[in-house]
Amino acid sequence: SGSSSSRFFRICRLTWVKTGMLPSAGIIKILCESLQKFPVKALVVDPVMVSTSGDSLSDPSTLTYYRDELFAMADIVTPNVKEASKLLGGVSLHTIADMRDAAESIYKFGPRYVLVKGGDMPDSSEAIDVFYDGKEFVELRGHRIKTRNTHGTGCTLASSIAAELAKGSSMLNAVQVAKNFVESALHHSKDLVIGNGPQGPFDHLFRLRCPPYNIGSQQRFNPDSLFLYAVTDSRMNKRWGHSIEDAVKAAIEGGATIVQLREKDIESRAFLEAAKACMDICKSSGVPLLINDRVDIALACNADGVHVGQSDISAREVRKLLGPGKIIGVSCKTPAQAEQAWRDGADYLGCGGVFPTTTKANNPTLGFEGLKAVCLASKLPVVAIGGINATNAGSVMELGLPNLKGVAVVSALFDRECVSTETRNLRSILTSVRCLA
Ligand SMILES: Cc1ncc(COP(=O)(O)OP(=O)(O)O)c(N)n1
Ligand SMILES: Cc1ncsc1CCOP(=O)(O)O
Numbered sequence: 001s002g003s004s005s006s007r008f009f010r011i012c013r014l015t016w017v018k019t020g021m022l023p024s025a026g027i028i029k030i031l032c033e034s035l036q037k038f039p040v041k042a043l044v045v046d047p048v049m050v051s052t053s054g055d056s057l058s059d060p061s062t063l064t065y066y067r068d069e070l071f072a073m074a075d076i077v078t079p080n081v082k083e084a085s086k087l088l089g090g091v092s093l094h095t096i097a098d099m100r101d102a103a104e105s106i107y108k109f110g111p112r113y114v115l116v117k118g119g120d121m122p123d124s125s126e127a128i129d130v131f132y133d134g135k136e137f138v139e140l141r142g143h144r145i146k147t148r149n150t151h152g153t154g155c156t157l158a159s160s161i162a163a164e165l166a167k168g169s170s171m172l173n174a175v176q177v178a179k180n181f182v183e184s185a186l187h188h189s190k191d192l193v194i195g196n197g198p199q200g201p202f203d204h205l206f207r208l209r210c211p212p213y214n215i216g217s218q219q220r221f222n223p224d225s226l227f228l229y230a231v232t233d234s235r236m237n238k239r240w241g242h243s244i245e246d247a248v249k250a251a252i253e254g255g256a257t258i259v260q261l262r263e264k265d266i267e268s269r270a271f272l273e274a275a276k277a278c279m280d281i282c283k284s285s286g287v288p289l290l291i292n293d294r295v296d297i298a299l300a301c302n303a304d305g306v307h308v309g310q311s312d313i314s315a316r317e318v319r320k321l322l323g324p325g326k327i328i329g330v331s332c333k334t335p336a337q338a339e340q341a342w343r344d345g346a347d348y349l350g351c352g353g354v355f356p357t358t359t360k361a362n363n364p365t366l367g368f369e370g371l372k373a374v375c376l377a378s379k380l381p382v383v384a385i386g387g388i389n390a391t392n393a394g395s396v397m398e399l400g401l402p403n404l405k406g407v408a409v410v411s412a413l414f415d416r417e418c419v420s421t422e423t424r425n426l427r428s429i430l431t432s433v434r435c436l437a
């Protein structure tokens with residue numbers, strides 16, 4: 001009826017969809033028609049055509065519909081090597097180079113991303129998948145878990161990708177988290193004995209019965225934590241006789257929701273010592289701690305993430321070093337930089353200087369217009385930075401820009417005698433703007 005289809009439409013606009021086995025051309029055709037009528041947020045297509053055990057799961061006429069209709073609507077397509085081969089007319093895929101070629105060819109059918117899964121490639125101690133975004137390839141390496149309990153791994157991976165996208169992850173991040181999840185689930189299910197078939201099922205709810213398994217961090221990035229972002233500066237701390245640890249403690253006491261150590265004038269050894277102490281402080285308050293620029297320090301103190309700018313190591317490289325579970329922020333001044341940061345697997349953008357600042361030398365001022373352009377173009381949450389203080393923070397948040405989650409502040413918090421009072425004051429200003437919104 002009219003009312004149920006409009007209800008479906010409302011639901012679909014907020015829906016992330018993953019397709020599973022589509023056994024006939026007719027079913028794919030109906031699905032494509034429905035997706036055109038009811039657009040969804042993201043479509044993950046798992047082209048289930050060949051099971052891990054080698055059985056054919058769809059009739060040959062589905063091939064054309066997959067390639068010519070459904071793939072063009074997909075955000076990501078996730079074939080295993082056997083399916084990739086079938087989609088490409090039976091080419092043989094034996095090496096990573098073959099998988100890259102296949103990803104490139106499948107990309108031409110129209111999806112925004114392709115993931116060719118190498119779990120079925122024989123004779124390797126690793127399970128290597130090839131991710132392709134139309135420009136660059138990323139090889140995602142995982143451990144191959146020796147077990148017969150692999151029934152439904154592809155289906156679980158695709159579902160997990162859709163779930164991560166729904167939580168706000170970038171595509172590469174979603175794929176990495178999903179791969180991690182499948183690997184962890186296989187590890188925890190490898191010795192289960194259920195049924196007599198060649199493959200057994202694996203346990204998706206393993207986390208309920210096991211202590212945290214340390215493949216990747218379990219901590220998720222919550223964009224709301226960008227609300228009041230305190231960024232330290234050791235020169236300012238020195239001026240007021242504050243240690244980094246005391247300054248961080250005071251900022252958290254005043255209500256900072258995330259902290260970044262931006263220490264430009266400190267020796268590495270002292271930086272790491274301070275970072276470890278700050279990690280303890282932040283952990284016990286549940287406030288994420290990021291390190292500015294220094295991936296080495298972040299790794300050594302197991303920080304929650306890293307913030308990088310346009311002249312630092314790229315977010316894509318940082319992601320490779322930190323893994324999927326950590327938070328990565330990127331400074332962006334233009335929509336093109338915002339797009340690139342998203343493609344590189346960043347979690348949030350820092351956009352500024354919104355106002356003139358003396359804290360960062362030679363930093364052009366973007367004003368509200370520059371901030372607006374980045375926020376409108378961004379697919380990631382944004383935090384505004386640069387010259388923000390108790391007098392103007394309200395006006396930034398009152399802009400009500402899409403994706404703008406908060407303000408990042410250095411001098412107005414740390415170039416002051418009482419860091420906790422300044423932070424508390426700023427927090428209450430931000431909270432009153434949020435209450436009025
Ligand atoms: C939240 C946030 N946004 C932007 C920056 C600036 O980073 P970058 O451009 O790399 O400059 P430096 O801070 O390294 O001088 C930031 N640190 N934090
Ligand atoms: C690090 C940085 N990136 C853009 S502006 C800026 C400095 C922000 O410092 P302040 O809050 O003191 O203006």
Ligand SMILES: [Mg+2]
Pocket residue numbers: 292293307308309312
């Ligand atoms: Mg930097």
